[in-house]
Amino acid sequence: MFMFISKRFLQLIPVFLGATLLVYFLVFATPGDPIAALSGGKPMAPAVEEALRAQYNLDQPFWIQYGLYLKSLVTFDLGQTFSGQEVSDVLGRAFPVTARLAIMALAFEAVFGVIFGVIAGMRKGKLFDSTVLVASLIVIAVPTFVLGFVLQFFVGVKLDWAKPTVGVGAPWGDLILPAAVLGLVSLAYVIRLTRTSIIENKNADYVRTATAKGLSRRRVVSVHILRNSLIPVVTFLGADLGSLMGGAIVTEGIFNVPGVGNLLFKAIKAGETPTVVAVVGVLVLIFVLANLVVDLLYAWLDPRIRYV
Amino acid sequence: MSENPTPEIIEPSDGARNTRRTGKVSSRTIEHYVAPLEETPLLAVDFVDETAEPQSMWSQAWRSLRKRPLFIISAFLILLVIVVAAFPQLFSHVDPTACRLDDSSETARAGHPLGFTLQGCDVYSRIIYGARASFLVGLFTTIIVVVFGGVVGALAGYYGGWLDAVLARLGDIFFALPLILGAIIVMQLPAFRDNRSVWTVIITLAAFGWPQMARITRGAVIEARGADFVTASRALGLSKFRALVNHVIPNSLSPVIVIATISLGTYIVAEATLSFLGIGLPPEIMSWGNDISNAQTQLRNNPETLMWPALALSITVLSFIMLGDAVRDALDPKARKG
């Protein structure tokens, strides 16, 4: 087991290095002057330009720049925004909001996704199954931002069941609607994945053997079908946590949630490249760690993996 | 080579081979029953049914497909979208760019069935003319992803070794960046920001979309390369590369076709999302994403200007996803006889 963990951990390091290098390279080493980009193309005083070059280490060779960038990520000393705030402070305020949002979305898709998926899978071909399948296709087909607007408009404005935008401090209650929107597309995938998995396992030989032992229907379903079917679902959910944090940009924009996505989007609009690179680096780190957790979870759920 | 982690336990065979097993004889009387032959006629062993029409796998899949309502509906809708994208003038005589502020947010009237936008443009006409950009982005992104991701995945899966290891890590790196996040970073690069066009969007989406296709193809190729028929053709003298082209790739196509069809839909959604964020297609290109983005400010006053392009977009995407689903069912080896 220890071997397994350390092996997976070692495999993630090149992924993290590669992804951050990719981002850094794209932003700082592609044609076009990053400093000009920083100012949004407006002319600036040579002294300011020099200072900026020094601040972002652009006077150094590329590999040293990248090394310093990695160091800043690991030490969480992410530099300053244009308005002079510490990026780590700004991120520190935005991050808990997005984390809350992502966790709520994850809980939403996990609970409803598994419940609907299991029922649909157990009643394959029945009305419930067909309805859920069609509904999940529609959810996947409609872009998140359209769903967001529509739900905001109907649930938030017309019906007044929830607040259309999120208030100061982003309390849990205000986040329900954005979380639902954020998790909706993944919900559709979770339902379909659970359903497929259940159908596959329902016909497995060991399920028939379990039935032949004289176990009750309930026990066959919960102990033998469910547990085995949930392995791929749990894997998907774990990997999805990372994408939810990244994908929150759209949802946070619609509902005006003061989270990482909003921060990132504003930084992009304002051309604050260093902030963008810093935030994306942190997101990649989270994504990679989430994947590690998934691997461990997977090994815990499926004993066959542990010894590979 | 299979390695057996735990060898079989062979019990000490004391006497087992000395006892001659002579069968069991029951003390009860057992009736010897023989079924009447006319009720259980004997057929020739393993005869070929020469009456049935020969069917290749594709023709079988096609037979099963064309009976599915899901396929008929989605194929019809996709054809419609393609015709609209190719010849928009057949469907609308109104110039979508001839906008008059006098018509700002007007409701529907004769010749303008879906009303007007805030700028006074005809909504219906813009939807018709907007199909082309959305469809082209989806189509070309898919083509690039299938060609590039497919080739990379096939080579990695077939040849294995260090090539596979390197390509797998490369795929992981791209996977660590969610599509939208990666696209946002690329689209705001000076080189892209200053030359925004249909092609910058296509290249960006393809750059972050290919690892998925590479993974799917790799998996399918690994499954197919171990088949006996590949070994058999190698033993016939077929070169390793020809075996890949003649046998392995044709047998790995089904999942690629399915995923490509579904992805085409999701790329259209991704384009709309980027346009909505203001970093997708440039505003002067008519697209559903841009129209939805423009209409968002009017959501409370004039929700229809948002709903109609969103509906067109969603139905198109839904058609591709449904088509992919139908094709998946038709190509499912478990559903086929054999």
Place this chain on the structure above:
Amino acid sequence: MTEQTKERGLNPADNQQPLLEIKNLAITFDTPDGPVNAVRNAHLTVMPGETVAIVGESGSGKSTTALSAIGLLPGNGRVSGGQIIFDGEDITHASEKRIIELRGNSIGMVPQDPMSNLNPVWKIGFQVKETLKANGLAGNNSKERVAQVLADAGLPDAKRRANQYPHEFSGGMRQRALIAIGLACSPRLLIADEPTSALDVTVQQQILDHLDTMTTELGTAVLLITHDLGLAAERAEKVVVMYKGQVVESGPALEILRNPQHPYTQRLVASAPSLASKRLQSKPLEVAEDLNAVVKPEHPRNTDNVLEIKDLTKVFKIRKGLGRSEDFTAVDNVSFSVKRGTTTAIVGESGSGKSTVAQMVLNLLKPTAGSIAFDGAQMNNLSEKELFTFRRRVQPIFQDPYGSLDPMFSIYRTIEEPLRIHGIGDAKSRQARVKELLSQVSLPSATMHRFPNELSGGQRQRIAIARALALQPEVIICDEAVSALDVLVQAQILKLLNELQENLGLTYLFITHDLAVVREIADDVCVMQNGRIVEQSTTDEVFNNPKSDYTRNLLAAIPGSTLLI
């Protein structure tokens, strides 16, 4: 459990009433193409303590019939007629609750494939314990009980084993665990669905012996489902033969074997390889004996050895993670030769290295050491061009008829492919050749427009043979070529191979795990165990006068081999 046995023993009336009675049973499957009658007019009786075998080929409805007795038909199947009576109670349409009560402690089951029948995510002990619990037999000390049950099934070191997962078990051990589960609650009837067909013969024999002992001790009646008539006759008092969903004959086991009445049973008895006693006659006996006299490994003067294999060794590196690896010698110093126009069989159980030898002879795998000479020429360092010529002369036939033909290629393209690769003839002459080849394997020429998925396993194997013959090779390597086929089809293919050998002067290297088949097809035999040849001689010599213990064990393990017919 002993109490129960005693109770049963004390009551003589039990012996009169059948334990299981199936009358006029009909089972229908609902498929997209309409209902299909899988079983009709089936009837059988099992008396208490009796072993009854249902014999039939795949698709004969034997498993379906047996599984209907514990309500385990697949979702789209249903009993559409007749009666199932268990111990005097009609359970044809019993409630689910009643069926669940019966399962486990009244009717147990041992399934077919040990690899897929244990839930991979739960420990073995857990899976045994829940069986006991569900039937109220776990008691206070369930851990001890579980270990006891596993030990009873012949699993050594049961306490530790109970704490392991299925993937840590070998196939035979898993099957023992499944037997433990099936018998854990001392059922009165055990349904054993091909309980050992996935295992090597020696393991199979031990497990069946053990099952026999246990059921005799417990007084459990067994409904044994098998495709192997020899095994059925050896293990059961009564045999029921099923064909196309119907019972065609039933009666005392030995009686059925010695005096089959229904033409299907007669055919089955005639083709059962385990009961056959001699080589298929493709050439006059005297000649065969002559050949036997000539083939002596010590005399290399024999220039007509098509294949000469010397000190062949193959070592695989098995990765143990983090760059470490371990050597595994799959083939260890193997030497043998194959005489032109004859059949040499390599026999061994799984892991014996027999298939690795075949791959090396086919030049698909590089040997670690040793040499292979084909027609006098060394194969070690062939140039591309020489290899290409070699390919024309040596061809393989594989085991799995479903995997050896490309599903995308029509039969015509499949058989034409070798001709095309080697640039033989033009389109017209190739078509004529394909027709000729199809007739050689006794298939109508119209078959060439078809696709593999439209053909049965035996027909596909014929196509594979036709493809192998297309280049007029001298040697054909059959890697378990008939192992996946039903008995009757298997007999047909063996006959075909034999005829082809006679007509075309082919040489076969026949790789198999099944000694029974060897006797029908081979002139010479090499017996392999753990990568080494433990015995090699003529077929008659090996069968009549085996030298090594291992060969003797293998021979004794052939089901039905010792029955006097």
